[in-house]
Amino acid sequence: MSLAVILVFSRKQWYQRRVRGQKKRAYAKRVIEIEKGTFSPFVLSTSGGTGEECCRVMRTLASKIATRHGNTYREIIEHIRLRLRFALLRVCLVSLRGARTKINYTPISNIDINLL
Numbered sequence: 001m002s003l004a005v006i007l008v009f010s011r012k013q014w015y016q017r018r019v020r021g022q023k024k025r026a027y028a029k030r031v032i033e034i035e036k037g038t039f040s041p042f043v044l045s046t047s048g049g050t051g052e053e054c055c056r057v058m059r060t061l062a063s064k065i066a067t068r069h070g071n072t073y074r075e076i077i078e079h080i081r082l083r084l085r086f087a088l089l090r091v092c093l094v095s096l097r098g099a100r101t102k103i104n105y106t107p108i109s110n111i112d113i114n115l116l
Contacts (some may be wrong), residue, residue, distance in 0.1 A: 027039050027056040040054070042054050042057070062080055099107075
């Protein structure tokens with residue numbers, strides 16, 4: 001690994017930690033005191049990386065869905081990542097060109113994960 005790659009990687013980690021800390025400071029107190037819950041910031045980078053807590057939330061969600069529906073963990077985590085990618089693409093497109101029609105969302109209970 002070259003020094004440039006290590007510097008870029010460590011800078012990205014530093015930036016993700018900084019953003020995660022800012023989001024936690026801004027929202028965590030209110031969520032804990034008023035809503036009696038927990039707060040995990042969903043930090044995503046433009047290069048496709050995710051923050052530590054984002055990965056932890058997706059892993060926990062995937063394992064719970066897999067045990068509940070009887071699918072494998074791999075299928076569920078792939079499906080969650082795919083849905084997240086398309087949701088982010090949709091947000092980018094709508095922010096660039098504006099919404100042309102009303103978006104109809106499919107309830108998660110109506111989605112068949114075994115598409116293969």
